[in-house]
Amino acid sequence: MKRAGMIALAILVAGEVLFLLGPTIITVIISLGKSPLVQFPPAGFSVVWYKLVATSSQWTVPALTSLVAATLVMVIGTTIGVAASFAIVRSGVRFRSAAASLLLLPLITPAMLISLGLALVMTSLRLAGTMEGLVIAQGVTAVPYVIVNCSISLRNIDPSVEWAAQSLGATPGRTLLHITVPLMRRGLIAAAMFAFLASWDDAIIALFLNGPSLTTLPVFLLGQASQNPSPAIAAAAGYLSFVALLVFALVVSVGMGIPTAGVARPRAEQNGRQ
Amino acid sequence: MRGTLHTVMIWLRPDKAALAGVPALAYFLLGFVLPLGLMVSISFGAPHWTLANYQTLGNAGLFWPLLDNTLRTTAIVTVVTLVLGYPYAYAMSRARTRVAVLLGAVMLFPFLVSTVVRSFTWVFILEPGGVVPKVLELIGIAHPPVLLGTELGVVIGLTQVELPFVVFPIFAALTAVKSDYLAAAASLGASPPRAFALVTVPLSMAGVAVGALLAIVYTLGSYITPELLGGQGSTMIGQGIALEVQTSLSWGIASTMGTVLFVVTALVLIASVRLGGQRLLGGR
Numbered sequence: 001m002k003r004a005g006m007i008a009l010a011i012l013v014a015g016e017v018l019f020l021l022g023p024t025i026i027t028v029i030i031s032l033g034k035s036p037l038v039q040f041p042p043a044g045f046s047v048v049w050y051k052l053v054a055t056s057s058q059w060t061v062p063a064l065t066s067l068v069a070a071t072l073v074m075v076i077g078t079t080i081g082v083a084a085s086f087a088i089v090r091s092g093v094r095f096r097s098a099a100a101s102l103l104l105l106p107l108i109t110p111a112m113l114i115s116l117g118l119a120l121v122m123t124s125l126r127l128a129g130t131m132e133g134l135v136i137a138q139g140v141t142a143v144p145y146v147i148v149n150c151s152i153s154l155r156n157i158d159p160s161v162e163w164a165a166q167s168l169g170a171t172p173g174r175t176l177l178h179i180t181v182p183l184m185r186r187g188l189i190a191a192a193m194f195a196f197l198a199s200w201d202d203a204i205i206a207l208f209l210n211g212p213s214l215t216t217l218p219v220f221l222l223g224q225a226s227q228n229p230s231p232a233i234a235a236a237a238g239y240l241s242f243v244a245l246l247v248f249a250l251v252v253s254v255g256m257g258i259p260t261a262g263v264a265r266p267r268a269e270q271n272g273r274q
Numbered sequence: 275m276r277g278t279l280h281t282v283m284i285w286l287r288p289d290k291a292a293l294a295g296v297p298a299l300a301y302f303l304l305g306f307v308l309p310l311g312l313m314v315s316i317s318f319g320a321p322h323w324t325l326a327n328y329q330t331l332g333n334a335g336l337f338w339p340l341l342d343n344t345l346r347t348t349a350i351v352t353v354v355t356l357v358l359g360y361p362y363a364y365a366m367s368r369a370r371t372r373v374a375v376l377l378g379a380v381m382l383f384p385f386l387v388s389t390v391v392r393s394f395t396w397v398f399i400l401e402p403g404g405v406v407p408k409v410l411e412l413i414g415i416a417h418p419p420v421l422l423g424t425e426l427g428v429v430i431g432l433t434q435v436e437l438p439f440v441v442f443p444i445f446a447a448l449t450a451v452k453s454d455y456l457a458a459a460a461s462l463g464a465s466p467p468r469a470f471a472l473v474t475v476p477l478s479m480a481g482v483a484v485g486a487l488l489a490i491v492y493t494l495g496s497y498i499t500p501e502l503l504g505g506q507g508s509t510m511i512g513q514g515i516a517l518e519v520q521t522s523l524s525w526g527i528a529s530t531m532g533t534v535l536f537v538v539t540a541l542v543l544i545a546s547v548r549l550g551g552q553r554l555l556g557g558r
Contacts, residue, residue, distance in 0.1 A: 020437070030398055087292050111497075116532045118305065120313060140301065218388055222502070241391070
């Protein structure tokens with residue numbers, strides 16, 4: 001009886017694994033096809049579509065636009081979010097936990113609403129269709145991700161380590177740079193990654209803020225996918241899945257503590273001894 | 275004036291660290307509160323303040339099917355993700371560490387591939403002549419149901435998109451159910467299914483509530499998946515907003531639909547806080 005239940009559970013979970021990974025695997029196989037038509041299984045294999053996506057400006061220009069926007073969003077979002085995490089965790093100001101919950105509201109608001117509201121604002125400011133407008137808009141959803149990740153890791157740092165550094169003569173700036181930042185490195189990496197993805201993955205906020213001279217990769221993909229699904233789109237999906245796989249490997253290795261466990265702790269001890 | 279400010283400052287007890295939160299607060303007010311406020315005020319015809327937009331929308335006849343589709347799709351997707359997500363989270367919580375990490379990674383992977391990619395990969399699979407219809411024919415279903423361009427297609431795509439949001443909160447809640455509790459239940463004579471129903475399930479309800487809340491809120495406002503996988507009969511409110519902005523350039527009607535979506539989302543959030551209370555937002 002118990003055994004039968006376990007087998008049923010294992011079959012269900014295996015089915016779900018197939019449901020989650022199957023579409024991506026099939027798309028990658030389609031992207032390696034020779035024919036200009038979508039075929040599964042493909043009649044012959046080639047990397048012609050990958051070459052096309054990597055060399056045609058139709059694809060590279062939106063990719064570059066997305067890369068620039070996501071990098072800017074990452075820098076701005078992480079800076080503002082990290083500062084806010086300090087205020088939330090370290091200040092004695094009243095209502096700080098209420099304010100913290102408020103700042104997280106963009107995470108549980110449908111992106112379409114944020115997009116529409118910001119499109120109204122950016123249009124009246126004449127910033128719609130510009131990189132500035134896009135980055136400011138996407139940053140709204142990036143900051144909460146940074147706050148979530150950084151305030152958790154900041155809360156786990158024992159302030160007495162910082163007091164020790166300061167009592168040994170370190171300035172507040174030095175303490176921040178040599179003690180606090182290395183200790184919260186895991187949270188910072190995760191925060192920066194989420195801030196980057198908030199822009200890199202976004203097709204909804206960018207939808208109304210794209211202009212004739214500004215198209216991000218997800219918005220371009222959305223247009224292509226609804227007009228003519230082709231092996232070239234599958235190849236673009238292949239590239240994006242590969243990037244996701246790299247990011248994912250980074251997160252798993254950071255999350256499981258493989259690179260940081262050996263590095264961060266001794267360094268903190270060294271700094272403490274100085 | 276200075277006296278009042280001084281009193282407020284003393285009462286709030288600001289310090290240097292509090293100043294670090296000012297940019298984020300300003301960004302929140304200008305980038306979130308102001309835009310949504312503008313949307314709501316435009317829906318009421320600001321600066322003339324009329325209900326004309328709401329009357330137009332209510333009489334158009336197009337809006338009600340949109341709202342109906344949105345609510346029905348959201349209900350179906352939420353139930354399906356919970357039914358599929360609970361056993362998955364349970365398996366993760368009971369498996370050996372390596373298997374659990376692998377299952378978590380599998381769940382996280384599509385989550386990291388962009389939503390646009392995740393959704394259009396289903397186009398290749400569901401379209402007539404795609405993998406799923408072919409397999410269905412092989413099994414012996416002579417006339418497989420039309421999947422692409424229907425509500426069923428949208429539900430399949432959205433289920434994959436929302437599944438991680440449901441699985442991770444339930445998994446977090448289930449890891450808090452210690453095997454000691456189950457041993458205690460067993461020692462008191464409970465059979466394993468009884469212990470599961472009376473101990474494990476009630477203790478994991480907070481995770482189920484958070485997962486359901488996220489699935490509801492994200493599905494209500496979805497745009498990409500229904501746009502790529504749906505058809506004319508399955509249009510959702512997010513698509514309605516985009517259509518008004520992009521093709522009719524009708525900001526008033528778009529804002530009105532946005533305000534309706536905003537109110538529905540807010541009602542869901544308020545109801546969940548009322549029902550789940552502190553456990554949902556402040557609880558650990």
